[in-house]
Amino acid sequence: MSNYLLFIVLPYVSLVIFIIGSIYRYKSRGFSVSSISSQFLEGRRLFWGSQPFHWGLFVLFFGHLIAFLFPKAVLAWNGEPMRLLILEITAFAFGLSAFIGVILLVQRRLTNRRVQIVTSKMDVIVFLILLVQIISGLLVAYHNRWGSSWFASFLTPYIRSIFVFDPQIDAIASVNSWSLKIHVVSAFTLIAFIPFTRFMHFLVYPLDYLWRSYQQVVWNWNRKAIRTSRAHSFGKKSKNN
């Protein structure tokens, strides 16, 4: 019964909330779709939290996605024990990177008063979900190792079964690993919380920053002159990009 709730009902409820909620928020309150930066308030500790955290999550997110989309390729890669080791160690290192990052970010938010001012209740939930997700993921990788191989073997079919509306939960329900079950459940919980939290910002990653032309920022300190200026002109597109 609880398996039915956790591995069938929860995924569908989460996905529906995620899709409808995200579209609604983007359409009705588009400018709130962001993760409000606190870099102006505190930058030094943010770097050592944010960089390891985001790079860790970035690599792990795509790692999970690849194992879901191309399970046969992952199994083929893991065929050679050395390649399996390289993959698992790399993934574990990025997992630790995300863990170190999130711990530093939590610590920063708890101890820096300027950051506390801009902290919302939802940020607390975001941190709780992330901590559960990252710690359970590391425990799975360590205590139930070679996750890349068994993910491709029986979790990919489970997730696929969710998307084709024919959920098969025997395998995931039978697994003798609490950390894995917690990891899966908290992943679906995270998806449900996306529209209500700063998680939303991963959907609007500013990819065009990679190829847009440079912006020239002019620091003009005569603010009165700026306010009263009648000589505004549009900037020229840079020629070096």
Place this chain on the structure above:
Amino acid sequence: MKTDFQLLKTLKSRFYMQSIQTKMKLLIFSGVLIFSVTHLYGENSDEIFKKNCSSCHTIGGGRLVGSDLKGITSKRTEEWLLKWTKSSQTLIKSGDAEAKRISDEFGGLIMPDQLLSDNDIKSIFAYIASKGDNPSSASVTSAVSNTSDNATESDIQKGKFIFEGIQRLSNHGPACISCHNINYKGVLEGGLLAKDLTDVFSRMGGDAGLRGILGAPPFPAMTESYKYHPITDEEIGYIIAFLNKVDKDKENQKVSSFNPLLYGGGGGVVGLLIIYWLLWFGRKKYTVKKEIFNRQLESI
């Protein structure tokens, strides 16, 4: 000379005789067909028994890997037998006392789930019932011969490669090492999601037990993994040969306490932190405001 009328009569009677002959032929043919179908059906349950059950069970021949099934139908209800055959583990987990007792009696040895239709299972038990009602008196356990005892070095080596994944399974199933660990020199530390297989050969009933499990895995995660990628009989033979060898050699194997993930991951994350540091070495290390404040301080 025959008249036209007589000719017509002769033709008519011939035609009549031919039609009777055709009908007779049809009748005989149908009879043969019905007989052979019923006969085949009878053979069918025998065949199913031989294919699915006989590697572990006998009917009146004594205990093999599993119990002697003679007279089983008089001991248990059809409903119970259906449940047990389809998934013994589900029945045990449901708290059925009899199922648990049997599991304990056989030292927790797992009977693989049989992916057979209700009708097939019923016909097997009808076949067993036809062999006699009285429970078998042959209580002596038959000696189980393990053909893997005579496996060649090359077979064992093939099994090792399949176990590790170096030799891919021909139907592209995942390698054993994904979920299982064994303590054997020269084999990478295995997965820890499922049971350790170092002594699985003696624990799970030797050749017959392992062949049953690998042919039709009774554990849901394993069932799912090999549902569309079954392991071939030949590959099962190699794997069993290797596991037999591992089981025999287990006393000589060192238990490795080295965990590649811990050291590799720890070293890796230090490397990553250095890379982040170098990549953004020229970053603005303080807030923009700090510079503004400093400038303002200078101007005062």
